[in-house]
Structure formats: structure tokens, C-alpha cells
Amino acid sequence: METGQIRLNKVTGEWVIYAPSRRKRPQDFQQNSQDSIAFKQSQNHCPFCSDNENKSEQVLLEIKNNQQDHWQTKVVANKFPALNFHENSKRSLEGIYMTMSGYGHHEVVIESPDHQKTIATLSISEIIVIIETYQKRYLKLMEDKEIMMVIIFRNHGKGAGASLRHPHSQIIASSIVPSHRRLQEAEAQRYFDHWARCVYCDILNFEINEKSRVIVENKLFVSFVPFAAEFPCEIWIMPKQHQADFGSITSEEITAFATILKDSLSRLYNKLNNPDYNYVINTAARYKAEEPQLHWYCQIRPRLTTPAGFELGSGISINPSIPEVDAAFLRD
Amino acid sequence: METGQIRLNKVTGEWVIYAPSRRKRPQDFQQNSQDSIAFKQSQNHCPFCSDNENKSEQVLLEIKNNQQDHWQTKVVANKFPALNFHENSKRSLEGIYMTMSGYGHHEVVIESPDHQKTIATLSISEIIVIIETYQKRYLKLMEDKEIMMVIIFRNHGKGAGASLRHPHSQIIASSIVPSHRRLQEAEAQRYFDHWARCVYCDILNFEINEKSRVIVENKLFVSFVPFAAEFPCEIWIMPKQHQADFGSITSEEITAFATILKDSLSRLYNKLNNPDYNYVINTAARYKAEEPQLHWYCQIRPRLTTPAGFELGSGISINPSIPEVDAAFLRD
Numbered sequence: 001m002e003t004g005q006i007r008l009n010k011v012t013g014e015w016v017i018y019a020p021s022r023r024k025r026p027q028d029f030q031q032n033s034q035d036s037i038a039f040k041q042s043q044n045h046c047p048f049c050s051d052n053e054n055k056s057e058q059v060l061l062e063i064k065n066n067q068q069d070h071w072q073t074k075v076v077a078n079k080f081p082a083l084n085f086h087e088n089s090k091r092s093l094e095g096i097y098m099t100m101s102g103y104g105h106h107e108v109v110i111e112s113p114d115h116q117k118t119i120a121t122l123s124i125s126e127i128i129v130i131i132e133t134y135q136k137r138y139l140k141l142m143e144d145k146e147i148m149m150v151i152i153f154r155n156h157g158k159g160a161g162a163s164l165r166h167p168h169s170q171i172i173a174s175s176i177v178p179s180h181r182r183l184q185e186a187e188a189q190r191y192f193d194h195w196a197r198c199v200y201c202d203i204l205n206f207e208i209n210e211k212s213r214v215i216v217e218n219k220l221f222v223s224f225v226p227f228a229a230e231f232p233c234e235i236w237i238m239p240k241q242h243q244a245d246f247g248s249i250t251s252e253e254i255t256a257f258a259t260i261l262k263d264s265l266s267r268l269y270n271k272l273n274n275p276d277y278n279y280v281i282n283t284a285a286r287y288k289a290e291e292p293q294l295h296w297y298c299q300i301r302p303r304l305t306t307p308a309g310f311e312l313g314s315g316i317s318i319n320p321s322i323p324e325v326d327a328a329f330l331r332d
Numbered sequence: 333m334e335t336g337q338i339r340l341n342k343v344t345g346e347w348v349i350y351a352p353s354r355r356k357r358p359q360d361f362q363q364n365s366q367d368s369i370a371f372k373q374s375q376n377h378c379p380f381c382s383d384n385e386n387k388s389e390q391v392l393l394e395i396k397n398n399q400q401d402h403w404q405t406k407v408v409a410n411k412f413p414a415l416n417f418h419e420n421s422k423r424s425l426e427g428i429y430m431t432m433s434g435y436g437h438h439e440v441v442i443e444s445p446d447h448q449k450t451i452a453t454l455s456i457s458e459i460i461v462i463i464e465t466y467q468k469r470y471l472k473l474m475e476d477k478e479i480m481m482v483i484i485f486r487n488h489g490k491g492a493g494a495s496l497r498h499p500h501s502q503i504i505a506s507s508i509v510p511s512h513r514r515l516q517e518a519e520a521q522r523y524f525d526h527w528a529r530c531v532y533c534d535i536l537n538f539e540i541n542e543k544s545r546v547i548v549e550n551k552l553f554v555s556f557v558p559f560a561a562e563f564p565c566e567i568w569i570m571p572k573q574h575q576a577d578f579g580s581i582t583s584e585e586i587t588a589f590a591t592i593l594k595d596s597l598s599r600l601y602n603k604l605n606n607p608d609y610n611y612v613i614n615t616a617a618r619y620k621a622e623e624p625q626l627h628w629y630c631q632i633r634p635r636l637t638t639p640a641g642f643e644l645g646s647g648i649s650i651n652p653s654i655p656e657v658d659a660a661f662l663r664d
């Protein structure tokens with residue numbers, strides 16, 4: 001088996017994953033010839049539809065529906081993993097550069113047997129099962145002591161990098177923590193050292209009082225457009241209770257989160273004609289979950305604009321919308 | 333006039349620009365209804381073609397061609413500026429958040445009167461004029477003491493965020509330096525403090541000796557695929573002489589840079605069927621140009637893959653190609 005590799009960018013401190021199962025030849029990337037990564041809309045050959053079920057797929061978890069006659073949500077190993085637990089996590093030098101093999105886990109959460117559904121159109125009880133599944137896999141993956149960070153994310157639509165329409169999310173567990181993440185931890189640490197408070201709790205309380213950017217809230221969660229949103233109609237969903245670790249979410253919180261997630265995504269679905277989007281659950285890396293300065297949240301980013309050279313080069317975003325206007329639009 | 337705003341993301345330390353001239357209503361971002369930002373291929377109504385010239389446009393610099401009868405390259409104020417020099421650069425607090433008005437400059441370099449050309453198909457003498465133009469505007473913009481950073485970049489094709497086909501690049505001068513940039517400076521500073529050498533010079537020398545990632549070199553520049561390339565066929569062009577500041581490029585270097593830039597982009601153009609790409613000239617922010625640890629370079633990123641939720645959430649890239657394979661493909 002060809003092994004994967006993770007390489008460190010010496011000038012930015014960021015890691016890049018090179019995965020053999022996702023590899024293509026340079027000529028396959030030619031403009032206008034990307035049939036191989038065409039977005040698969042049809043359910044005829046959908047690998048996640050039960051009728052086309054691959055008996056050899058590695059099922060990691062399966063939740064039956066109420067009638068117990070069929071799976072409702074299941075987790076399978078990604079057939080084209082970015083990271084692979086058959087590899088090792090040993091670092092080494094390649095000349096002047098830091099490198100390691102591609103250790104990690106890459107799983108797919110097939111959210112429903114129904115090819116046509118998405119979070120916005122699933123029932124709350126179905127979404128509760130999805131969130132419970134996230135939590136179960138998160139806790140399971142964190143038992144692997146090599147794993148430093150677990151990223152739970154969803155790509156919806158071709159413009160958001162999805163290759164299949166069937167409703168699914170993904171979980172990647174890695175033994176590296178990127179400097180991107182460490183930078184956010186350092187900002188939160190500095191804020192805590194100054195104010196002795198969690199910066200996320202302060203944002204949360206400010207937004208709830210201020211109201212202009214809030215979309216919807218319930219007893220345990222608030223959904224709002226962040227003050228410095230990078231994308232039009234970007235949404236953050238945050239637990240009101242201080243909590244760094246998504247893994248410690250309670251069953252009451254799971255119900256409240258499922259409710260506000262469906263509500264928020266339904267607003268995008270209805271008001272923006274089912275836009276492409278990504279969401280990611282930002283939760284503490286290993287060893288950070290017990291510290292007081294971090295706070296997990298779900299970040300939803302509609303993909304309705306194209307970042308260009310200025311954004312790539314500077315890291316500064318240009319958002320052609322206004323958070324307060326977006327919030328009012330999504331709220332009403 | 334409605335004023336722009338730049339807001340600081342309190343948890344990442346990154347800035348986001350909200351520009352009134354680029355503003356749209358949230359409903360205008362609906363999926364599949366983005367006619368307003370359609371890519372303009374045709375030259376019939378191209379605002380950069382001489383026949384459609386807008387007499388009211390603000391020309392900042394114009395270079396005549398050899399026959400002196402017509403402009404060859406010209407710089408105009410962007411009609412939809414991300415930043416505006418009519419505003420001010422005063423910071424203030426909005427509740428708990430840092431904000432400022434949208435001070436800065438945003439210019440367009442119209443590279444040629446010929447609508448159909450691009451860098452890959454222009455002559456070296458024409459590209460020399462473009463690079464000279466970059467340098468002139470860079471030096472002019474840095475005379476404005478409010479400006480902390482100048483970003484010179486090019487968006488080629490719709491997938492790279494371009495809205496017009498006519499060959500052009502852009503220059504944005506801002507009074508903010510993003511944490512993205514400060515992070516790179518800190519990495520270079522730490523390397524210098526350890527080794528007493530510029531990390532970019534070390535990379536340059538390693539790559540020239542190692543050869544496997546080099547695409548082409550001349551006396552003054554080398555073009556290579558970086559060891560931890562984020563994108564398939566990503567290319568860095570770097571001056572061999574240690575030099576932090578693009579503004580100090582000599583006329584001999586301009587010729588060598590124009591030659592290797594055309595060569596590198598022609599390889600992409602020919603081998604990948606004129607792919608969409610961005611390039612950006614990474615040069616030192618104000619006050620950093622005299623320090624020994626930085627080195628300017630041109631970063632070319634073809635846009636042949638779509639970053640998804642994992643990349644947005646973690647800052648880790650997944651590159652489905654291999655730098656050494658890409659370099660061999662582009663070299664041969």
C-alpha cells in the first residue's frame with residue numbers, strides 16, 4: 001500500500017495532507033475536464049443508498065430507526081480517506097523539512113437512508129440521532145491517544161466541496177494540531193489572562209443583549225451572524241453554558257442543538273434557495289478541554305462568493321454583505 | 333457617501349472588509365441566481381477595452397507603447413473599491429469589538445489593450461512593463477504613511493474570483509496587517525533567531541540543490557513547487573538574492589522576473605488548458621523591509637480543487653497531487 005504523507009509548510013507553520021487514495025495525476029486537473037470529480041446527484045449509483053449497499057464497506061456504527069427494521073444513521077470508513085489508521089504518526093525530517101506519514105481516521109456519517117433529504121428537511125428526532133452519532137464517534141476517536149484533534153464537518157453541495165448529494169457529514173481525526181488552531185487558542189488565552197473570562201462567553205452575552213445579529217435562540221443555544229462574518233449569511237451556533245468540549249454535550253443539549261441547527265439551516269434553505277454550505281464543529285484539541293478559555297461552537301458558512309487572490313494572499317476577507325442585514329434577513 | 337468598515341474577528345484576530353461599493357442584499361446571493369456577478373467574457377461591453385473607454389475613469393498611471401500612439405498598460409482606480417482613500421483609518425470600539433472605517437487604496441492594472449491576451453500569451457517586453465508598473469504603484473502607495481501593507485495580485489478566470497476576462501491585476505493598499513501575515517513574520521523571525529539565516533534563503537538553496545521540485549530557473553530567479561504545496565501545481569517564484577521588499581527590485585531583476593513569470597504561467601496554460609489561478613506578490617509590510625528574516629516571492633495558485641469544510645475548519649489543506657510529480661509534469 002502506498003503511504004500518505006503530511007508535510008509542514010516551513011514559512012506558515014501549516015500542515016498539508018497528501019493522501020494516496022485521493023491522488024490524481026496533474027493532467028487530471030486540467031480546466032474543464034474534471035469529470036472524475038463531478039457531483040453525483042443521482043441515486044442510481046449512490047454508494048450511500050441502501051439498494052446499492054456495498055457489503056464490503058466497513059460499518060463503524062449503525063443506529064436503527066424506531067421500527068428497528070432498517071438503519072437510520074450509520075458511520076462507515078471513508079473509502080477515500082485523507083488520513084489512515086494503518087499508518088503511523090512518526091515525525092521525521094526530509095532535508096530541511098518536517099514530515100510525517102498520514103496517520104489518522106476519516107469517517108463518513110450517512111445521515112439518513114433517504115437520498116433526497118438534508119438537515120433542513122430531516123425531522124428533529126432524526127437530527128438528534130445524527131448529533132448523538134457525532135458525539136459517540138468523537139468520544140470513541142478521542143480514546144486513540146495518538147489523536148490530538150477531531151474535526152466534525154459537513155459539505156453540502158458541489159460548491160462546498162461535496163462529491164455526493166446523499167446526506168452525509170464527515171469526521172477527520174488527526175495527530176496534528178494546525179497553527180491556525182493554535183492561533184485561536186492563543187487569542188482566547190490572552191483574553192482570559194487579561195479579563196479572567198472566556199472570550200466566547202463574552203461574545204455570547206454581548207450578542208444576546210445586543211440582539212441585532214441574533215437569528216434565533218432557545219434555552220441552551222443561540223444562533224447568530226458573527227460581528228466579523230467572513231461570508232454572507234455566515235452563522236455561529238453556540239452553547240450558552242460555558243463548555244470547551246463538544247464531547248461533553250448532554251442529552252438535553254443535544255435536543256436543543258438539533259432544534260436550532262435545523263432551524264438555522266432551514267432559514268438558509270428557504271431564503272437562499274438551498275445554498276451550498278459547510279459547517280464545522282469547532283471543539284477543543286486534546287489537553288485543552290479542561291482549560292477555562294475555550295468554548296465549542298458550530299460554524300456554518302454558505303459558499304455564495306469566491307475568495308480571490310487578495311483573500312488568499314492576505315488572509316483578509318472581503319464580505320459583500322453586512323452581518324446585521326444578514327441576521328435581519330434570516331430572522332424575519 | 334456610505335462609509336466602509338473593517339471589523340476585527342475577536343477569536344481569530346483576523347480582519348474582514350465590508351465595502352459599500354461591493355455590497356449586495358442577502359437575497360441577491362441566492363443559489364443559482366448570481367447573474368449580477370456573471371463572468372464577463374465578451375469584449376463588447378468590456379470597461380477595460382479602449383473602444384468602450386469611460387472618459388470619467390480616474391487614470392493613475394499610463395504607459396504608452398513603443399509607437400507612442402496608444403496606451404500599453406494603465407492603472408485606474410477600482411470602480412468598486414474594497415478600500416477607499418476618502419475614508420479615514422481611525423480605530424474605535426463598537427461594544428466589545430474593534431472596528432475602523434475602510435481606509436486604503438484599490439487600483440486596477442489593465443495589463444494590455446488586447447482583450448484576449450493574458451500573461452502566458454503576452455510578450456516578455458509587455459510583461460516587463462506590467463512589473464515596472466507594479467513597482468511604480470507600490471512605491472507610490474507606500475508614500476502614504478497610513479498604509480501598512482500593499483498586496484499586488486491577479487485573479488485569472490471565474491473560478492479564481494475574476495469578474496472580467498480582460499487581462500488585469502489589482503493592487504490593494506491597507507492600513508491593517510492581518511494576523512495571517514504576522515504569523516508568517518513570527519515563523520521567519522524564530523527561524524532567524526535560531527539559525528541567523530533567512531528561512532526563505534535556506535528553502536531556495538535547498539530546492540536549487542535538490543532539483544526535484546524546481547520547474548525552471550534563470551540567473552536571478554527560481555520557480556518551484558513548494559515542498560508543502562496546498563494546491564495541485566502551486567508555484568512559488570523567488571528572487572535568488574536575499575530581498576524582503578518587492579519595491580527594491582532592480583531593472584535587471586524585473587526582466588528576469590518577467591521572463592520566469594511568463595514561462596511558469598505558460599506551462600500552466602499549455603499543460604492544464606488555461607486554468608483559473610491567482611497569483612500574489614508577498615512582500616514585507618511597512619517597517620519589516622529592512623529586517624534580515626523576510627524575502628519577497630510570487631505565489632501562483634491554480635484553482636482546480638474546492639476547499640471544503642475540513643480545510644475551512646482546521647486550516648489544514650488536503651492536496652490530491654504531489655509536489656514532485658507536479659514539478660516533473662510542469663518541467664518536461
